Amino acid sequence: xxxxxxxxxxxxxxxxxxxxxxxxxxxxxxxxxxxxxxxxxxxxxxxxxxxxxxxxxxxxxxxxx
Numbered sequence: 001x002x003x004x005x006x007x008x009x010x011x012x013x014x015x016x017x018x019x020x021x022x023x024x025x026x027x028x029x030x031x032x033x034x035x036x037x038x039x040x041x042x043x044x045x046x047x048x049x050x051x052x053x054x055x056x057x058x059x060x061x062x063x064x065x
Contacts, residue, residue: 004044005063011039020045021061 008024009016010032021027024040032038051064059065 003047011041019058026061
């Protein structure tokens with residue numbers, strides 16, 4: 001069985017997007033949640049996942065840096 005990391009991301013009408021974090025509280029105070037009303041979604045991602053995107057300030061809590 002593949003080892004995974006449980007983390008949280010945002011969902012805008014079913015389309016999940018970053019930031020990723022292992023602590024739900026990191027997302028609870030974001031503009032996207034408080035103003036836009038986006039959902040916080042729990043996901044499990046394989047530990048071998050590598051994000052090839054440019055790191056931004058909101059990536060600071062990403063478990064895949």
